[in-house]
Each structure stands twice: as structure tokens, then as C-alpha cells.
Amino acid sequence: MLFRSTLGADAEDVQQVANGIVSVTDRYDGVVSDSQVTSDRGGARASFTLEIPYKSLDAALADLSDLADVVSRTEGTEDITARAVKDQRELANTLDRIREARIELIQADTREEKLVIRSQLQSLQATADAQQAALDGVKRQGRFATVNVEVSSAAQDHADDGGWSLGDALDDAGRVLEVIGGVAVVSLAILVPLGLIAALVAWVVLRSRRRARERALDS
Numbered sequence: 061m062l063f064r065s066t067l068g069a070d071a072e073d074v075q076q077v078a079n080g081i082v083s084v085t086d087r088y089d090g091v092v093s094d095s096q097v098t099s100d101r102g103g104a105r106a107s108f109t110l111e112i113p114y115k116s117l118d119a120a121l122a123d124l125s126d127l128a129d130v131v132s133r134t135e136g137t138e139d140i141t142a143r144a145v146k147d148q149r150e151l152a153n154t155l156d157r158i159r160e161a162r163i164e165l166i167q168a169d170t171r172e173e174k175l176v177i178r179s180q181l182q183s184l185q186a187t188a189d190a191q192q193a194a195l196d197g198v199k200r201q202g203r204f205a206t207v208n209v210e211v212s213s214a215a216q217d218h219a220d221d222g223g224w225s226l227g228d229a230l231d232d233a234g235r236v237l238e239v240i241g242g243v244a245v246v247s248l249a250i251l252v253p254l255g256l257i258a259a260l261v262a263w264v265v266l267r268s269r270r271r272a273r274e275r276a277l278d279s
Contacts, residue, residue: 063121063135063207067128071213074104080127081108081209087123088116090204103213111204124209144198151191158184 069077078097085092085108094109112120161184165177 063117063133063205064210065121065124065133065207066131066210066212067124068131069128069211069213071099071104073128074099074106074211074213077128077211078106078108081106081110081124081211084120084123084127085110085112088120089113090116090120105213106209106211108207108209110207110209111200112207113203114205117205117207121207124207128211144195147191147195147198151188151195154184154188154191158188 067077075097078095082092082095084090090110090112092108093111095107097106098104158181161177161181165174165181168174168177
């Protein structure tokens, strides 16, 4: 069975989370079959392939989830019984052919025949070794679950963007007030000079009318 889990952590915490993954694996007698931790301008990330005994799988997955925010998790199933039967049958056939070839080698009359049979035996033995390794792998899958764990600071950023909290609302409200205040200041900066100009024009017109009346009275 294959499990995939993506954890989100701040860039400066990715290494600490990676160390925690190794500790959890050791705690449950698992094996880290592959691991990689990288950091660059784009952020920090880590990837692990773990082999966890089935008897400890639930507890191990729970402890892994406690290390950082769980962004996603998927579970895949595979029927390995049919694979085990198929691999075992193929290995048995190859071993039968090896036994037959050894009998043929004993019964061979010429040196050339023996060379050909020895070459066939080498090829069959290599095939048997590969088939045995495949069968061992299938049997191992029956005892261990494969867990792929990805840790990424980018995943953490994505998780942070997924919700809208009260703090986000207050921040948004603060930004709206800042915009309103800015508009008011700009408007005031425009309206005040216009008001002064209008008052000056009115004063000039009023003074001109007053002088006109005074001249009219004098005449």
C-alpha cells in the first residue's frame, strides 16, 4: 500500500521537520529508503520515501502529521497477492530449467555443447536472481507500507492563502481606511486651493462694485 502526504512548513523550519520525519521512522522501526532536502531562492523543500511496518502505520502517520501542517494526503491500494503468485511461478519455472540444463551439461559429449550449456546456465541464473529479488520485494510489501512525504515552504504559503480569518478581515479593513484617508487628503489638497481662489475672486468683484458706487455718488 502506498501513502502520499504533503506537509507545509516555513522555509526556516523545513530542515527541522525533515529531522522529525527521520525520528518518527526510527521510532517505529521503519526504513528511510530515499531522502532529499534542498533550499534555494524559491524556498525550502524535502522529500522522503519511507518503509513503515503495517502494525505501526497508523501511529506513524499520526506522528508525521503532527510535525507540520498537512496540506494533502492520498492513499493507494494494490493487490499484491496476484503478483506474489505470478513471481513465484516464474521463479519456479526458471529453477526447473536450470536443473534441466545442469543435467544436459553432464550428458554433453563435446566441448562446444558444454560451452553453450554453461552460457545458458549463466543467463538462467541471472534471471532467477532477478526473479527472486522481485519476489522478495513483493513479500516485503506485505509487511511494510510505502509512505512518500513531501515537505515544502511553497505548500505552506498555499495553505496560508486558503482561509480568511478575523485577522485577515481586520487587515483588509485597515487597508480600506488607509485608502479612504488618502482620498480625503488628496481631495482636501485640491479643494482648499480652489476655495481660496473663489474667495479671492469674490473679494475682487465686491471691491470693484463698491468703487463703482462711490464714483457714481461723487459725480
